[in-house]
Amino acid sequence: MVDRLPARLVLKLACPDQRGILARLAPLLAEHGCDIREASVYGDPQSAMFFVRMELVSPDRTLHQLEEIVRPLADTMARTWSLHTLGRRMRVLVAVSKAGHCLNDLLHKWQIGTLPIDIVGVVSNHPTLARTVEWHGLPFHHLPITPDTKPAQEQAFRGLIKDSGAELVVLARYMQVLSDGMSAWLGGRCINIHHSFLPSFKGAKPYHQAHARGVKLIGATAHYVTADLDEGPIIEQDVRRVTHATTVDDMVAMGREVEASVLSRAVRWHAEHRVFMTNGRTVVLRS
The missing domain is CATH 3.40.50.170 (Formyl transferase, N-terminal domain)
Incomplete structure (x- = not known):
């Protein structure tokens, strides 16, 4: 049997700027086996919004499973957020x-x-x-x-x-x-x-x-x-x-x-x- 390749995902999140956004998000992802391979962030002084884009490798979780894991935290922090399969055309x-x-x-x-x-x-x-x-x-x-x-x-x-x-x-x-x-x-x-x-x-x-x-x-x-x-x-x-x-x-x-x-x-x-x-x-x- 061929082992399933780890899911490669993109997490995209926009939330009101506040302390501790990444400090809350990164441990949650690590706890569930996600490896953050790339991260870009920007705090916008004009709109007081904070923007996050992370590329993740998830050996143990599918996109839908990870959505349910991230949802409780993301819904409390973010104005909008989404999770996508990296490389899906x-x-x-x-x-x-x-x-x-x-x-x-x-x-x-x-x-x-x-x-x-x-x-x-x-x-x-x-x-x-x-x-x-x-x-x-x-x-x-x-x-x-x-x-x-x-x-x-x-x-x-x-x-x-x-x-x-x-x-x-x-x-x-x-x-x-x-x-x-x-x-x-x-x-x-x-x-x-x-x-x-x-x-x-x-x-x-x-x-x-x-x-x-x-x-x-x-x-x-x-x-x-x-x-x-x-x-x-x-x-x-x-x-x-x-x-x-x-x-x-x-x-x-x-x-x-x-x-x-x-x-x-x-x-x-x-x-x-x-x-x-x-x-x-x-x-x-x-x-």
Whole structure:
């Protein structure tokens, strides 16, 4: 008989900042045979919250058994907490329009195993990327949209999310504004890439806006989707330097690389349970 491999788990906890959080948590885990292999913490002075992410090895306890062990203490301390199997791949549905650079980056990193996700399908309001998606062996869902058909299209979009079991929706240059109702329904489980270093140049054509202002840095921002356009909690950003001689087309070309890398990092950190939302912003606990 093959011995059962020890469970590798992630404990994620957010609680009001107070003395003795780790002093109470660590002995409980040790008492039940858990080895803490990695721990990241942050005490946020702005929200007076304390955030914990621990990677555990549990030779004797399953995830559900450890949940019941941790629950009495976590429920008394934490505002939110969760326990996850480390390495379980998160089911992701990707939405795109016509630009394929962010989608292609996600597909490549998914297929070579460098993102802890399983892409379960791609949704688009245009048929442009259908052949690319189908070449990767994934279902492509063409959901065209007009102002008159938006409610029905979003209802069909919701149905795909439910039917596919998607835990995260990634807007990989999906050039449609989600309705307030759709944004609220997807709260905390929808990441968008915006081709600007927010909060500057929100909305359409941010590179054109940036060029008109003569900026010397352009960037990209991955954030959670909320009803406020391009104002959701920011997960990751990056920039590239430009000059007065950089054209709009140059900016667009430079921006593609930044957008793809920023989005994939945000997706990774979400799938690894590293991101906490607090007071309209995020705390990202990285090793």
